[in-house]
Amino acid sequence: MTTACRAxxxxxxxxxxTLTVAGAAEALAALVTAMREAGLTAVPLATAGAFHTPFxxxxxxxxxxxxxxxxxxxxxxxxxxxxxxxxxxQPAALATHLALQVVKPVRWLETMRxxxxxxxxxxxxxxxxxxxxxxxxxxxxxxxxxxxxxxxLLGAEGDFGKDLKxx
Numbered sequence: 001m002t003t004a005c006r007a008x009x010x011x012x013x014x015x016x017x018t019l020t021v022a023g024a025a026e027a028l029a030a031l032v033t034a035m036r037e038a039g040l041t042a043v044p045l046a047t048a049g050a051f052h053t054p055f056x057x058x059x060x061x062x063x064x065x066x067x068x069x070x071x072x073x074x075x076x077x078x079x080x081x082x083x084x085x086x087x088x089x090q091p092a093a094l095a096t097h098l099a100l101q102v103v104k105p106v107r108w109l110e111t112m113r114x115x116x117x118x119x120x121x122x123x124x125x126x127x128x129x130x131x132x133x134x135x136x137x138x139x140x141x142x143x144x145x146x147x148x149x150x151x152x153l154l155g156a157e158g159d160f161g162k163d164l165k166x167x
Contacts, residue, residue, distance in 0.1 A: 020052075020106075022047075022050035022052070023053075023055070051102065052101065052103070052104060052105055052106050053103060056102045057103055060100070063098065063102060064095075064099035067098055072092070072094045074090070074091055075089065075094065078120060080111050080118075081093075082108075083097060083101050083106075085109070085110025085113065085114045086110075086114060087114060115145075116143050120145065121144060122145070122146050123145055123146070123148075124147075125137075125149045134149055
């Protein structure tokens, strides 16, 4: 992989079976080519943004400013940080982690293990209903868990978040 690829593509998530990167289109195309030439599988994902990477820093700053206006209380349901895979119980940690998770890689395996240790059996993905997490969660072996999108639960698949602006 060229230095340009390394400079323009950044880690978004990692698990035992996948690695997700985000970056400039040209850098990602070069990375996909290099991976395929090395005999690896590379699947470009259609996403609305380079989530969980430093490319989202402007959005993270806006989110952090908004979160400072809220009065967080201790959670009444388990909340797991996707940055650390650990349960969050302190109100101040919730706001911090919500803002930082926009720019930090997802610790998928650690997050799933934490949910499993907490004996969570119902997971809701906040997405348009076309999310990628529900199928991944459902494929976790030795964990009787049900995963659904919030859009599905609200009967709003395809419409949920349609007015969301990411600029």
